[in-house]
Amino acid sequence: MLPNGVATPGAHEATSRDARGVSRSEADSVLALVAHELRTPLTVLLGQAQLLQRRLAGRADTLSGDQKTADVLVEQTHRLRALIDTLLDVTQFEHGQLRVIPMPLDFGALVRRIVEELQPALHFHTLRLYMEPGQFWVAGDALRLEQVLQNLLQNAVKYSPPDGIITVQMAPYGDQVRVAVSDNGIGIAASVRPLLFQRFTRADPIEGRPVAGLGLGLYLCKALMDLHGGSIQVESVEEMGSTFILLLPKLVRG
Numbered sequence: 001m002l003p004n005g006v007a008t009p010g011a012h013e014a015t016s017r018d019a020r021g022v023s024r025s026e027a028d029s030v031l032a033l034v035a036h037e038l039r040t041p042l043t044v045l046l047g048q049a050q051l052l053q054r055r056l057a058g059r060a061d062t063l064s065g066d067q068k069t070a071d072v073l074v075e076q077t078h079r080l081r082a083l084i085d086t087l088l089d090v091t092q093f094e095h096g097q098l099r100v101i102p103m104p105l106d107f108g109a110l111v112r113r114i115v116e117e118l119q120p121a122l123h124f125h126t127l128r129l130y131m132e133p134g135q136f137w138v139a140g141d142a143l144r145l146e147q148v149l150q151n152l153l154q155n156a157v158k159y160s161p162p163d164g165i166i167t168v169q170m171a172p173y174g175d176q177v178r179v180a181v182s183d184n185g186i187g188i189a190a191s192v193r194p195l196l197f198q199r200f201t202r203a204d205p206i207e208g209r210p211v212a213g214l215g216l217g218l219y220l221c222k223a224l225m226d227l228h229g230g231s232i233q234v235e236s237v238e239e240m241g242s243t244f245i246l247l248l249p250k251l252v253r254g
């Protein structure tokens with residue numbers, strides 16, 4: 001069965017075909033189908049790995065090597081599922097089928113929860129939250145806005161030194177709500193910045209040390225902010241750090 005929102009091959013206008021006569025939209029549909037089919041066994045695998053991890057953690061006689069193996073299993077399965085979710089989101093977006101379900105949302109509470117949950121998981125980085133008093137109601141899809149923030153926070157961690165400082169600032173901004181995620185990391189070259197929200201944009205590795213990634217996260221962040229009627233911008237100075245700014249219209253409650 002085809003997943004929700006995935007069109008059958010040929011349902012979209014074929015713009016260009018490769019040497020085998022496969023159009024881009026056909027290739028996208030197959031990719032979406034494969035990604036969807038991979039998701040189910042991966043979810044089962046993740047559940048079982050987490051069960052094993054908890055069981056081992058609860059036993060006094062567990063060897064530390066076994067516990068480590070279970071931890072790696074859970075972590076890597078999480079990563080694989082996140083990659084597949086990204087591919088699914090991108091193909092849906094490119095077929096005009098990525099949806100957000102906006103509801104009245106206390107964006108401040110969401111940001112606070114995300115920061116509080118991430119803080120203990122960061123072993124080296126410092127994460128700080130500065131929030132102006134008040135409420136930050138928006139019309140937002142909580143899951144999708146969390147996806148945007150998680151992406152920005154993960155990037156801040158990935159592209160800053162282990163003792164880096166990450167700050168999240170939240171404040172009203174006219175009739176909008178503004179959230180800024182800053183790091184004091186490697187920064188982004190001026191030549192890359194205009195392309196940053198396009199798919200597959202990745203800056204050159206620093207000192208030949210590549211960082212894992214697909215170059216699709218920011219592309220999706222922009223897509224999701226646009227679907228909310230909001231925006232995302234970047235300010236950065238090379239070797240000093242970067243700030244990603246999210247703006248969302250305030251919810252006017254009548």
Ligand code: ADP
Nearest residue numbers: 155156159187202203213214215216217218242
């Ligand atoms: P990924 O991190 O998977 O490559 P993204 O779309 O999230 O994909 O980011 C695209 C590129 O933008 C990254 O490869 C990196 O070069 C650059 N980038 C994103 N966030 C930061 C950041 N906080 N600091 C420095 N560079 C960044």
